[in-house]
Amino acid sequence: MKPAPFDYRSPASVDETLPLLGPDSTVLAGGQSLVPLLNLRLARPELVVDVNGISELDYIRSDDGPLRIGAMTRQVTLERSELVRPRWPLLHDAIVFVGHPQIRSRGTVGGSVAHADPAAELPAALVALDARIHLRSAGGARSVAAGDFFRGALYTAREPHELLVELEVPEQPEDARSGFAEHARTHGDFATAGAAVVVAPGGHAAIALFGAGPVPARANAAERALAEGADPREAAALAAEGIDGEHRRALCAELVRRAIEEATE
Amino acid sequence: MTAELVGRPVRRREDERILRGRTRYLDDIDPPGAAHAAFVRSPFAHARIARITVPDELAGLIGVITASDLDGHARDLPVQGFEDGRVSEEGHPLLARDEVRYAGQPVAAVLAESRAVAEDAAELLEVDYEPLAPVLDARRSEDTLTHWHRVRGDVEGLFGSAAHVVRASHSLPRLAPVPMEARGAIASYDQAGDMLTVWVSAQDSHRQLAGLAAVLGRPEDSIHVIVPDVGGAFGSKGAPAPETMLVAAAAIISGRTVKWTEDREENFVASYQGRGMEADVELALDDDARILAIRARIHADLGGYLMPTTAIPAHTTAMLMCGVYDIPAADVEVVGRRTNKVPTGPYRGAGRPEAAYFLECTVDVAARRLGIDPLELRRRNLIRELPYETALGWTYDSGDYRRCLDLAEELVEPEERSDEERVVGTGFGMYVERAGGLFETAEAELLPGGGLLVRSGSSPHGQGHDTTFAQIAAERLGVALEDVELRFGDSAEVPRGVGTFASRSVAMGGSAVVQAVDALKEKCARVAARLRGTSPDEVDWRSMSLAEVAGAEPGLRASARFESELVFSSGAYGAVVEIERRTGRLRVLRLAAVDDAGTIVNPLLAEGQVIGGTAQGLGQCLVEEAAYDEEGNPTFASFVGYSLLTAAEMPPVITEFVESPSPLNPLGAKGIGEGGAIGTPAAVANAVADALGGVRVDPPFTEEKLWSALREANS
Numbered sequence A: 001m002k003p004a005p006f007d008y009r010s011p012a013s014v015d016e017t018l019p020l021l022g023p024d025s026t027v028l029a030g031g032q033s034l035v036p037l038l039n040l041r042l043a044r045p046e047l048v049v050d051v052n053g054i055s056e057l058d059y060i061r062s063d064d065g066p067l068r069i070g071a072m073t074r075q076v077t078l079e080r081s082e083l084v085r086p087r088w089p090l091l092h093d094a095i096v097f098v099g100h101p102q103i104r105s106r107g108t109v110g111g112s113v114a115h116a117d118p119a120a121e122l123p124a125a126l127v128a129l130d131a132r133i134h135l136r137s138a139g140g141a142r143s144v145a146a147g148d149f150f151r152g153a154l155y156t157a158r159e160p161h162e163l164l165v166e167l168e169v170p171e172q173p174e175d176a177r178s179g180f181a182e183h184a185r186t187h188g189d190f191a192t193a194g195a196a197v198v199v200a201p202g203g204h205a206a207i208a209l210f211g212a213g214p215v216p217a218r219a220n221a222a223e224r225a226l227a228e229g230a231d232p233r234e235a236a237a238l239a240a241e242g243i244d245g246e247h248r249r250a251l252c253a254e255l256v257r258r259a260i261e262e263a264t265e
Numbered sequence B: 001m002t003a004e005l006v007g008r009p010v011r012r013r014e015d016e017r018i019l020r021g022r023t024r025y026l027d028d029i030d031p032p033g034a035a036h037a038a039f040v041r042s043p044f045a046h047a048r049i050a051r052i053t054v055p056d057e058l059a060g061l062i063g064v065i066t067a068s069d070l071d072g073h074a075r076d077l078p079v080q081g082f083e084d085g086r087v088s089e090e091g092h093p094l095l096a097r098d099e100v101r102y103a104g105q106p107v108a109a110v111l112a113e114s115r116a117v118a119e120d121a122a123e124l125l126e127v128d129y130e131p132l133a134p135v136l137d138a139r140r141s142e143d144t145l146t147h148w149h150r151v152r153g154d155v156e157g158l159f160g161s162a163a164h165v166v167r168a169s170h171s172l173p174r175l176a177p178v179p180m181e182a183r184g185a186i187a188s189y190d191q192a193g194d195m196l197t198v199w200v201s202a203q204d205s206h207r208q209l210a211g212l213a214a215v216l217g218r219p220e221d222s223i224h225v226i227v228p229d230v231g232g233a234f235g236s237k238g239a240p241a242p243e244t245m246l247v248a249a250a251a252i253i254s255g256r257t258v259k260w261t262e263d264r265e266e267n268f269v270a271s272y273q274g275r276g277m278e279a280d281v282e283l284a285l286d287d288d289a290r291i292l293a294i295r296a297r298i299h300a301d302l303g304g305y306l307m308p309t310t311a312i313p314a315h316t317t318a319m320l321m322c323g324v325y326d327i328p329a330a331d332v333e334v335v336g337r338r339t340n341k342v343p344t345g346p347y348r349g350a351g352r353p354e355a356a357y358f359l360e361c362t363v364d365v366a367a368r369r370l371g372i373d374p375l376e377l378r379r380r381n382l383i384r385e386l387p388y389e390t391a392l393g394w395t396y397d398s399g400d401y402r403r404c405l406d407l408a409e410e411l412v413e414p415e416e417r418s419d420e421e422r423v424v425g426t427g428f429g430m431y432v433e434r435a436g437g438l439f440e441t442a443e444a445e446l447l448p449g450g451g452l453l454v455r456s457g458s459s460p461h462g463q464g465h466d467t468t469f470a471q472i473a474a475e476r477l478g479v480a481l482e483d484v485e486l487r488f489g490d491s492a493e494v495p496r497g498v499g500t501f502a503s504r505s506v507a508m509g510g511s512a513v514v515q516a517v518d519a520l521k522e523k524c525a526r527v528a529a530r531l532r533g534t535s536p537d538e539v540d541w542r543s544m545s546l547a548e549v550a551g552a553e554p555g556l557r558a559s560a561r562f563e564s565e566l567v568f569s570s571g572a573y574g575a576v577v578e579i580e581r582r583t584g585r586l587r588v589l590r591l592a593a594v595d596d597a598g599t600i601v602n603p604l605l606a607e608g609q610v611i612g613g614t615a616q617g618l619g620q621c622l623v624e625e626a627a628y629d630e631e632g633n634p635t636f637a638s639f640v641g642y643s644l645l646t647a648a649e650m651p652p653v654i655t656e657f658v659e660s661p662s663p664l665n666p667l668g669a670k671g672i673g674e675g676g677a678i679g680t681p682a683a684v685a686n687a688v689a690d691a692l693g694g695v696r697v698d699p700p701f702t703e704e705k706l707w708s709a710l711r712e713a714n715s
Helices: A014-020 A034-039 A075-080 A089-095 A101-106 A109-115 A121-128 A220-227 A232-240 A246-264 B015-019 B115-124 B155-161 B206-216 B242-254 B264-270 B312-319 B352-370 B374-381 B401-412 B465-477 B505-532 B546-552 B603-622 B675-691 B703-714
Strands: A007-009 A025-028 A047-050 A067-070 A132-137 A140-145 A150-152 A163-169 A177-184 A191-200 A204-210 B035-041 B047-053 B061-066 B106-112 B126-131 B144-152 B164-175 B184-190 B195-200 B223-226 B258-261 B274-285 B291-303 B329-338 B422-436 B439-446 B452-456 B484-487 B557-563 B566-580 B586-596 B653-657
Touching (some): A075 A109, A089 A191, A109 A163, A121 A177, A121 A204, A204 A220, A204 A246, A220 A232, A232 A246, B061 B115, B106 B242, B144 B312, B155 B291, B164 B603, B195 B242, B206 B223, B206 B242, B374 B422, B401 B566, B401 B586, B401 B653, B439 B546, B566 B675, B586 B675
Parallel strands (some): A025 A047
Antiparallel strands (some): A132 A163, A177 A191, A191 A204, B047 B126, B184 B195
């Protein structure tokens, strides 16, 4: 279990990084997914660009309203952030389900989002929170709505020459509350399925399911029903509609119900 | 000068060294200039090998070894049989010749200057495979590798006239052993002295040594085996592995020191697995629910080849099919078939969890059919007088099965309730386990200054020998624990022993220590008597010290070889479980583990063994399954596909010991290494069936299975 040979660079800034990116390179952030993939020789890049030395991507701030999280912020930093927990509790509730403390102390928020595992918690929370993903390349910068960013299992809207630099999470409606529920075989294991929910007075409802399909997806019909006063069980059944497999459907419905109840209790 | 040490919960002396990282595992040994080996393994479950093309030059590549290179250097691994049965003699080849029979089978070995280069070269090796249809279901295999059948008593007549006949079929999937430290070996050959030295992560040195001698055709005294610190095995490092043999052959062929430490993926696909048995069990009962006879057909999924000990577990299962019950007649058959999967072998429990599961689940089916409390049915049938020879021919040496069951019931606090959210059930599983047997050795030496050095033929890989054996030795000689030093694992230093498996270390190895120390003590007494001018019986140790004896006669030593028949540990386990109605999720709310391992030398370590065993038993219940897809590809080759329990899933485990001393050894000890893994699956399975209103499901008890079973139970 040794990786195939590759070249290695460790630039000190975003500007130094961008010219190195392309179809034959891979960005090494926390390495919690990439390193096993390299060792299994499932990932075989020619160049590994290690961005762990880029301190300018390690921040959490909300000076101008929305929450801005630098891509190289360690998951544990987000978990412990006193800025995040009171105002975006869903991020905290989701991040504590990511692996084990050892993994979160190394894993980065940007890495988790760029990797786009269908069972990952953070992408689902970002989809529920209407976050935006900021990308930069040698040619410029752009941002993509989280709901459009995840394109398939381990596949995103990020182009090979782009670097994921920031997650921007908008301020949530007044008195918004959230709920998060997931199911895994064992503590810290990949989720079998899960749900992230945000509700607010005045008809705001966001429900994102993960692990149920290739990408975290909003359950639009269920959101509308919930906003119009459906009870959690009805909304949950709607959210799980169309999921393959009777047991899986029942499991997803139950997880959505728990997340809604947590948000509405 | 006696110190009461046996029976005391002494903390493990070895832990400080282990926790400080001062251990030396196989991969910590780095002989300078060693070549590193990587294996090319079959990606197919079954295929013919048409051609192997070795890569051209690659910087750092030393060479490639294929089966033909081994001609004249190594034979296939030997196969161990069992009494009164038929076992194929065809062993596992070190490298596949013209056919591969499981995905993961070694096809070639690559030697290179580093493991990374060896893996690069392994990728470049081209093997032309012609895939063949794999056989994955043991019941459908036409290739019988082992067969055993025993009938005792008028089974047919008793079934014909019985008031009740109960039939049930059960299945236990294959499990991966997953020791924390994977397998590995280093071999070095000194041509001038014709001496082969092999470091191997193994459960003992002498079975490895015998395997190397047989496979390489070398005299045993030309082989030196060193077992360093070992990070777990659970049975999987007992029998010699093809890779270890190959590493040794490669050292001889290449003239280089060769190192192989496998990665986790190799460990998953190529290390022999446990369980993989199914059984059809029938009980004949009279009107009072007394079991008159048992009939069982056991189907074992043995894999592509017989590893040296592949045949053993199913035979153990068969011999234990009467369990803790007084069943006068039995007809038990084992059919072990070839399948296109990695071979099976002994894994913690090694046939005993299967026997307990097959029998105890059938007993619960019978209780439900007869409308009688499962505990009452058990109590009516328990063996009460020991020693007791079962219908199948093993003699249980000691035990108090009724006491174990009563305690398990009391400790687990049975519960049965259902509400809108969940169903709750209680179940019990009893077991009797063969332990010990064969022989074990020890050598005791008086050190200058009066300390005691004990060399043991038994060898630890996590059990805590350094503590328990020191307790035994210190108490026998009347010295402090700190004055006893233990040595294990080096075939050039320790006496030839058997090893650590089958819950045998204390009963066999510990008893050998007792005898060696007793013999040394006698020698000391003779020296002391000479010094004081008294007879050995009259030596007053208050005025005489071992240091004086050691000074007067340096190098006093004594050795012992302790032999005994099998001893039989036993126990009763109780479990209370709850199943969520909406998801099918199973939670084990609590587990009571009552084990009778005879005299307990160290209750702290014994409890640790029980809890570790229950964790593995619960893993089997909740998540573990080494599954193959329809083409015979392993779906469990990493921790993504194969899940182990974490501390978060462990329920409270209430442990208790019943101590019925064995009459067969000086300690009165039996075995405690496997009880948790043996008793737990049966108890949890019966609790699950209780919660499901009698619907039976086999492990692992996944949400999906239980959710479907709940719907079946409710319809």
